[in-house]
Amino acid sequence: MNRAASASFAPGPLVLAGLIVVAALSRLLPHPPNFSPVEAVALFGGAYFASRRWSLLVPLAAMLLSDLALGLIHGGLYLDYFTSAGFWLQYACIALLTVFGFGLRGRVGGARVLAYSLAGSSIFFLVTNFGAWLGSPMYPQTAGGLASAYLAGIPFFQWTVLGTLFYAALLFGGFALLRERMPALRAQTV
Numbered sequence: 001m002n003r004a005a006s007a008s009f010a011p012g013p014l015v016l017a018g019l020i021v022v023a024a025l026s027r028l029l030p031h032p033p034n035f036s037p038v039e040a041v042a043l044f045g046g047a048y049f050a051s052r053r054w055s056l057l058v059p060l061a062a063m064l065l066s067d068l069a070l071g072l073i074h075g076g077l078y079l080d081y082f083t084s085a086g087f088w089l090q091y092a093c094i095a096l097l098t099v100f101g102f103g104l105r106g107r108v109g110g111a112r113v114l115a116y117s118l119a120g121s122s123i124f125f126l127v128t129n130f131g132a133w134l135g136s137p138m139y140p141q142t143a144g145g146l147a148s149a150y151l152a153g154i155p156f157f158q159w160t161v162l163g164t165l166f167y168a169a170l171l172f173g174g175f176a177l178l179r180e181r182m183p184a185l186r187a188q189t190v
Helices: 003-008 012-028 038-048 052-074 076-083 085-104 110-135 143-181
Strands: none
Touching: 012 038, 012 052, 012 143, 038 052, 038 085, 038 110, 038 143, 052 076, 052 085, 076 085, 085 110, 110 143
């Protein structure tokens, strides 16, 4: 690479994308149900990508890549997931949480990331369990059926929260460490 090209190269977006893709692919490792990076990846992308377009596209593409890999590994019922309403609701929720993460721009700190992670986990729980009620013959389309869908999701919610907190600590904390060592990453958003 020539000197002019190397001077104009900005590693920030590639570092962010790399962190997000690695976190998303960690879903391929054994883990408790719902202990995943989904919410943290969305918040992280929203907080740090300077381009709003990239902040939405990268987390969605990374999650799609991990879903495709899971579909290839597990086949069967997992492949059916791609045609379900739950798939679309989950991806809409990722986009929503990425936009929610815009509120962290320039204001990332431990307490704020904790609050956004807890709120993001709650939003994800509310939206996806509503979708489970709406799209499943397992739950009657009544207030009681909706309550049943939310009650059935409670045991998984603890893992959603723990996964979000774990991955938020890794992503936001890891990026903070990288920023200390790489001056090119020190801008508010990259």
